[in-house]
Amino acid sequence: MNVSDFNYKLPEELIAQRPAEKRDASRLLVIHRDTGALEHKTFHDILSYFQPGDCLVLNDSKVIPARLFGIKKDTGARVEFLLSRRLQGDTWETLVRPGRRVHPGDRILFGEHGELEAIVTERGEEGTRIVEFHYAGNFMDHLEAIGKIPLPPYIARETTPEDKVRYQTVYCQTEGSVAAPTAGLHFTPELLEQARAKGIRIANLTLHVGLGTFRPVKCDQVEAHVMHFEDYAVSREAADLVNETKAAGGRIISVGTTACRTMESATDENGVLQPGEGSTGIFIYPGYRFKMVDSMITNFHLPKSTLLMLVSALYDRENMLRAYEVAVKERYRFFSYGDATLIL
Known part of the structure; x- marks a missing residue:
């Protein structure tokens, strides 16, 4: 599989340089894998796609001024x-x-x-x-x-005091990341409370995002790439909540690629999420069979990146790139401070 197969054209002006005025006012591209349909929504509409008994899985890592x-x-x-x-x-x-x-x-x-x-x-x-x-x-x-918050290299400006707040999720707890788990940036405390009121379960785990998330894939073949390792922790409480949801027929909705990589690393061959601490270099690309994750909330990712390969594994490469083409045409905002996708 060629790395170049995951390329797409992105006008530079679509790379978000600042966050949306309100977290949940970002746009949301809803991707229906069963029909191929795409819907254009706003992030605060997202709960309408979830059912009581589903489980949102969040990465509560906090970005340090690295x-x-x-x-x-x-x-x-x-x-x-x-x-x-x-x-x-x-x-x-x-x-x-x-x-x-x-x-x-x-x-x-x-x-x-x-x-x-x-x-x-x-x-x-x-x-x-x-x-x-x-x-x-x-x-x-x-x-x-x-220290200063380490903004990604594609944000071409200096850090401001606003970034200390907006480049963190509202639920961050455990210090250790040098990049934000950006899918979670769209959630507000009110939206999370509405989710709980609807009967949606919320589980927190931790993966400390390293600089490897910004490193480009330098080889020509996808299979030749080696991921950098990142530390994670899954509590007994989180593991029980996820496993109970799965056993009851609820969906496991990963908020971001980091929560996804954590669950797929810590889930055994019987489909049971195991509590504990570890370090993972899991590389998920098309052909991978997911053990735990059913759906995902995630931002738009860089061309030829491992994260674009991951979301293509959850759907497929051709349809994911088609969705990205539509997002470019519709002038969605890309990358860390950009808009979101919901892959159902």
Whole structure:
């Protein structure tokens, strides 16, 4: 299967640079797999497609202010860090710019008074650095004070205070992502409360989104691509809720690709979602047989991306690309701050 088979033409002006004025005012493209029909709706209409006893599965990971600007302790040269993944304790895998200036043994200071210090311990994969942070107090407090929200590279502007709110879901809890699980950005507290009132179950799990979500597929054949690993956690409560829904004939509706990848990783061959923590590099593309997910809410994804391959696996490549062509023609807004799709 060729990566080029998942390409499509997207006018640059359709890449959303800012969120919609209201979260649930985004447009919604409803994709009916059984008939091939497409409907043009608004996100606050979405609950009309769900039934009592269905289960929405949310990724409650919180985006951390992972973009840091500092100076080398010995020379004063400016350095930018983008935290990629916590390896253990205060040790992180980090993207560094300019990489040629940063070597093992270097010390980088962050904050007005050097409140946060990073020691580069080794070179990582694909140009990353492994660093160990030293500080007084709480690490996340320091990040909140001096870090910036890491917007995706296709958002061509600087971070604003608004992004600290709007590039988070309203239900985020567990800190650790460097990119938002963007399908959830459209939900408001009121919409979630309406879902509960309708008898729709809501389960929370966690997958910390890493920088791999932005990395392009560089090989020509889909099957040759290797995913980066991301950490996840499924509570006993969430697993029970999902499994009970499935057993009762309700639909499992994944809010985003990250919740989908978590469930498909943690579901055993008997179709039972297992609680626990782990790390997943699951790569879902056409031909994959889903073990748990029935439907999905998701944004529009980049051409030739692993996420477009994933949603094509839930439907099929030809019809998904046809839906994207319609979305372009109808001037939907694309990517992280863009509009949503509901794949039924």
